[in-house]
Amino acid sequence: MSYLYVGAPFKSSLDTTSGPMADGNPVTINGTGLSTATSVSFGTTSVTPTVVNDGRLSVVVPAGLAAGPVSVSVTTAGGTGNGLTYTYVDNPTIGTINPEEGPTSGGTWLTITGTNLDSTTSVTIGGDTAPFEATSATSLRVVTPPGTAGPAGCGRDQPLWIGNRPRRIPVRRGPRRLTGPTTSLSERR
Numbered sequence: 292m293s294y295l296y297v298g299a300p301f302k303s304s305l306d307t308t309s310g311p312m313a314d315g316n317p318v319t320i321n322g323t324g325l326s327t328a329t330s331v332s333f334g335t336t337s338v339t340p341t342v343v344n345d346g347r348l349s350v351v352v353p354a355g356l357a358a359g360p361v362s363v364s365v366t367t368a369g370g371t372g373n374g375l376t377y378t379y380v381d382n383p384t385i386g387t388i389n390p391e392e393g394p395t396s397g398g399t400w401l402t403i404t405g406t407n408l409d410s411t412t413s414v415t416i417g418g419d420t421a422p423f424e425a426t427s428a429t430s431l432r433v434v435t436p437p438g439t440a441g442p443a444g445c446g447r448d449q450p451l452w453i454g455n456r457p458r459r460i461p462v463r464r465g466p467r468r469l470t471g472p473t474t475s476l477s478e479r480r
Contacts, residue, residue, distance in 0.1 A: 297369035300324040305363065309378040309410065314354040318377070320365060321347055327368035333377055334361030355379030383407040397437035404430050 302322040310316035320331065326345040330337045333353055340348040348365065355361070363375040385405040393399030403414075409428040414421045419436040426432055 297327060297367065298324050299370035300328065300365045300367045300372040302363070302365055302372050302375050305375050305377060308376065309380050310352055311382060311410075312355040312358060312379050313382075314352060316352040318350055318352055319343075319347060320350065320363070320375070322365070322372070324367060324369060324372075325365065328365050329368075330366045332362075332364045332366070340365070352377065380410045381407045383411055393435055395438055395440055397435045399435045401433045401435060402430060403433060 300322055301324055302320055304321045306319040306321070307316065310318075320340070323346055325348050326342055328340050328342055328348050331340045331348065331350045332338075334356065336353040336356070338350055338353050340350040343349055358379050358381045360376045360378045362373055363377050364371050364373045383405055384407065385403055387402075387404045389402050389404075390399065393401075406429060408431045409425045411423065411425055411431060414423045414431065414433050416433070416435060417438050419438070421433050421436050423431050423433040
């Protein structure tokens with residue numbers, strides 16, 4: 292008979308180091324000695340990982356208790372390894388959109404102000420993905436996609452979405468209808 296000593300896991304990196312407060316963000320943990328992993332903790336909340344191989348785990352991040360950094364620890368047969376950090380980010384909010392109208396051909400640069408916009412990973416207007424750049428935590432510049440005359444990004448059928456990985460987050464203010472001669476943009480309540 293023999294006995295096998297298993298060393299404590301060594302975690303070298305997370306493929307994603309931040310994400311939304313909601314659960315569901317997939318993360319890969321890279322390192323060594325991970326094949327016997329039984330749990331991964333994000334702060335005080337533990338989840339069960341999927342062991343890919345001795346050097347890689349996949350896990351779905353649990354919901355955060357508060358915005359900010361938490362330590363990530365992996366528990367294996369050899370012990371618990373700490374040393375990595377994951378940061379929960381508050382969902383983005385929208386304050387203003389300027390200009391409030393544009394041509395149906397699209398191509399209008401919008402400036403969207405709000406909070407936590409620097410973590411945005413997608414913007415959708417009227418159901419179409421719009422190119423954007425986060426200029427700061429409080430400002431996005433978005434290029435409108437082509438659309439048809441009338442409301443766009445309005446109501447339940449075509450909301451304006453600011454996406455924060457992995458979910459698209461609906462705008463929660465209103466009612467505020469942004470109208471123009473050829474097209475309009477509205478925020479969803």
